[in-house]
Amino acid sequence: MRMRFLTTAPAMAHLFAFAMLACCAVLNGCATVKVEVDDSREGYAIYCNGKKVCDNSENCEVPVPSGDEMYLEAEKDGVVYGEAVIHRGDGGYTTQTLAPRGTAEIAAKTVGMPLGIAAGAIQPLEYITTTTEYFPAEVMIPVMPPDSAVSAYPWDQPDPSK
Amino acid sequence: MLYLKCMSLSVRKILLALLICAAAACAKPRVYLPPVDLQGVHPDYAERLVALVRQYVAVDKHVLLVDNAQQSDKKLQLRLIREKHGVIVAFEMRKSKDDSLIWAYRHIAYDANYFIPIVSRVSKEKIR
Numbered sequence: 001m002r003m004r005f006l007t008t009a010p011a012m013a014h015l016f017a018f019a020m021l022a023c024c025a026v027l028n029g030c031a032t033v034k035v036e037v038d039d040s041r042e043g044y045a046i047y048c049n050g051k052k053v054c055d056n057s058e059n060c061e062v063p064v065p066s067g068d069e070m071y072l073e074a075e076k077d078g079v080v081y082g083e084a085v086i087h088r089g090d091g092g093y094t095t096q097t098l099a100p101r102g103t104a105e106i107a108a109k110t111v112g113m114p115l116g117i118a119a120g121a122i123q124p125l126e127y128i129t130t131t132t133e134y135f136p137a138e139v140m141i142p143v144m145p146p147d148s149a150v151s152a153y154p155w156d157q158p159d160p161s162k
Numbered sequence: 163m164l165y166l167k168c169m170s171l172s173v174r175k176i177l178l179a180l181l182i183c184a185a186a187a188c189a190k191p192r193v194y195l196p197p198v199d200l201q202g203v204h205p206d207y208a209e210r211l212v213a214l215v216r217q218y219v220a221v222d223k224h225v226l227l228v229d230n231a232q233q234s235d236k237k238l239q240l241r242l243i244r245e246k247h248g249v250i251v252a253f254e255m256r257k258s259k260d261d262s263l264i265w266a267y268r269h270i271a272y273d274a275n276y277f278i279p280i281v282s283r284v285s286k287e288k289i290r
Binding site for chain 1 (some may be wrong): 202203204206207209210242244247248249250266267268269270272273274287
């Protein structure tokens, strides 16, 4: 009886470890975020934390990284047209446009900043936070020009904030 | 001092080599910013972009900006290229000695306020 226990205990331990790993894989490692862009023409490559994860934004499932942040970028013809930053673990769930944390830090650290730069505190970056330990199942990266860009910004004229 | 005297010559050489290597590893790359290449964009925006790059680089402290190309290890070429709805902000980091490309990054800006998150990201993640 004792011999039988000794032979089955390691087997049970292995089985338990395997079950735990399988659970972790289901909850974490195999989890993906469906990433889309708001341009129906598609054709954007998707990057997550600086690495290309999809050649095309159509049917793009991004594996969840080990860290708490996903920096998603949509690139076409070598140009990044939009990004979304997802942070998990604090704050409320929101998809509204917010100033990225880095900008708030630099605004506090930079003394004597010209008014034109300080006025740029409202950012076009999509910033998403989630209270849960999981990333959202779907994320839309805004890549289309905002309505304000239709009446073109006067790039060839002197900077009005100067 | 006595301890140093007791060390063999070879051990002292190894320590000196390690010290030199550590100093070299800690030294920040010296980066030169050439004039911004403008295509269909007013020079005021080049000034604004360069001011932002200088500010973010000073905060992030990954590199040291120098005013002389001869003293630099790398050069960071900035470009503003007008396109239909906005301007492409292009960054190209090259080695000063042979002009070989290290990395490039291009991002659309629909107005000048877009410069801030773009430069913030590039300074934090790419300028090394």
